[in-house]
Amino acid sequence: MQSLNTEKIVNLSYFKDFFTGDLQEDNEFLKTMILMLIGKNSAIVSTIKENYEKKDWDAIRTALHKFKPAVSMIGNQKLLEIIKSISDSVAGKNNLETLPNLFLEMEEICKQANKELESELKKYV
16 A cells, blocks of 8 residues: 555646636636545545445445546546456455455545645635
């Protein structure tokens, strides 16, 4: 597992393509996107935990599918790889014994990402 305390999880450069050049407008856009990402990260972890307890593999796959665009926006390749591994396992109902460790790693990355996003958000509030 990567060292979450020393490596940056979030890369917001994806959003620069959407900047208009108006500083106030760009800051408001980035603030909105950061708030959305924080909410999405927290919600996905809860949803997956609930559905894992129920062994609802389809619900986990659906939740992860909806989460992929947000993960792409924060630019974390490791998290995308974990999501793919979980999705593949639940789709084929194989390697299910690896899920607890993958979920834990995903949760840790999401927590660290949220800390970084909250720190970034302070620049725009």
